[in-house]
Amino acid sequence: MLISLIVPCYNEEEAMPLFYREASRVAEQMKTSHGADFEFIFVDDGSRDGTLATARRLHDEDPRVRYVSFSRNFGKEAGIYAGLQAARGDYVATMDADLQDPPALLPDMLDALLTGDYDCAATRRTTREGEPPVRSWFARLFYRIINRMSDTEIVDGARDFRLMSRRMVNAVLEMSEYNRFSKGIFSWVGFKTRWFDYKNVERVAGKTKWNFWSLFQYSIEGIVGFSTAPLVMAALAGVIFCLAAFVGIIFVIVRALLFGDPTSGWPSMVCIMLLCSGVQLFCLGIVGEYLAKTYLEVKHRPVYITRETEADRDARRGNP
C-alpha cells in the first residue's frame, strides 16, 4: 500500500524541512502499524526563495521525496492538480507545507478509509483562533452565501487537508477545468466523506500567502465556479425594476389626468435614472464575470507548466 502526500509549496524553504521531519516520523509509525509506504510530492509553485533547492536536496537524501517545479506561480489549486497527476499512491493526501495540517491525523484518517465505507477523509477546523476577527466574519458570510446559492455543499472551516482513495482521485483528475476551486471540486465529485475536527494550528515558519483581496477573489471564483444563481438574481432584479416602473407610469398618467401637473418631480427622476443605470451596470458586471470565466475556459490553456521534476534531476545525474 502506497500513500502519496501532496504538498503545494510557495516560498516555503523554512517550513519544508520541518514538514519533512514530522511527516517522516508519521510515515515510520504507519509503516509498522499499517504496513504503508509513502511518497512525498512537493510542488514548487514558482517560488522565489530556496524551495526548489530544498526539494532537490530532500530528494537526493531520500528517494521517497519527489517534486514538480512550475515555470512560474500558478496558484495553490494548480499545485494540488499537478500533485494529483503525479501521485502514484493507492491513497493520496493533500496538505499544506506549514504544518497547519498535522500529519499526526493521518493514521486515523487511513483507518476510516480502510473500513471501506468512505472514499475520503477530510478535516475541518473547529476554531479560527489566531485569525483577525474581520476575516473570520467575512469567511462565515462567504460560506453562508455560497451554500445558499450552490447545490454543491461547501463546508465551513473545511481545509484542503484530505486523504482520498484512488477512485476519488481519478474522479477529481477527470475534472480538468481551468478555473479550479478545490473545495467545490472535492464536494462535487461526491463519494462518502468522513470528517475529522481539530483545533486551528498556527503555521510553523514563514508567512501566509493570502491577503484580504486575494481571499475576496478566491470567494468570487468559488461562487462563479459552482453556482449560476447570481445570473438568476440579475434577471430577477430586472423583473422587479420593470414592475416598479410600470406602477410608476400608471401613477404618473392618472395624476396628470386628474390634476394636469406633468412637469414637476424631475429631481426624483434623476435619482431613479441613476439607480436604474447602477443596477444595470451591476447586472452587466455579473454577466461579464461568467463570460470572462467561460472565455478563460474555452481557451483550453494548461493549468500549469512544469519546468523540472525529480525525474529530470535523476536523468541528469545518470541515475536510473
Ligand code: UDP
Ligand atoms: N501555496 C501555493 N501557491 C500559492 C499560495 C500558496 O502553493 O500561490 C501553498 C503554500 O505554500 C502552503 C499552502 O498553499 O503550503 C497554504 O498557504 P498558506 O499557509 O499561506 O495559507 P493559509 O494557511 O494562511 O490559508
Ligand code: MG
Ligand atoms: Mg497555512
